[in-house]
Amino acid sequence: MSLADVERNSRRHGQGISNGYVSQIENGQMTNPSLDALIGLARGLGVSEDELFAVARGVNRVGELPLDEVRVLEFYRALPPNTKDDVLAHLELAYKRHVENLRTGPKSGRVYDAVAGIPKLVKDTQKKPRKPASKKNI
Numbered sequence: 001m002s003l004a005d006v007e008r009n010s011r012r013h014g015q016g017i018s019n020g021y022v023s024q025i026e027n028g029q030m031t032n033p034s035l036d037a038l039i040g041l042a043r044g045l046g047v048s049e050d051e052l053f054a055v056a057r058g059v060n061r062v063g064e065l066p067l068d069e070v071r072v073l074e075f076y077r078a079l080p081p082n083t084k085d086d087v088l089a090h091l092e093l094a095y096k097r098h099v100e101n102l103r104t105g106p107k108s109g110r111v112y113d114a115v116a117g118i119p120k121l122v123k124d125t126q127k128k129p130r131k132p133a134s135k136k137n138i
Helices: 003-012 017-028 035-045 051-055 067-077 080-105
Strands: 112-113 118-121
Touching: 003 017, 003 035, 017 035, 051 067, 067 112
Parallel strands: none
Antiparallel strands: 112 118
């Protein structure tokens, strides 16, 4: 993401920060940016203020949650209700596959049936190479 992208995104989200100011923060020339500037930076980068502040403090958690879980939750909260239902259905399928793999171990030939939501075995459609016939002396 370019500095111009950060500036454009921050302005679009109502908390503008110039690309020059971002550059000064990035290069350590601005050592005490204002709260508004940091909020603008977070919005420009497309992350939450909590995540930006956690990373700035060298922490990989926000409260009890790891940063990746915080991001998932933020994305989920921004979705419309019908899309949230789709996301939950996909997560449930992924979880079922994970539990099945823990129980049986991943197996070749095993695929995930997204309609039924369960793993199933599929016949191997690839033909195995044939051994060359041995030549007999005639």
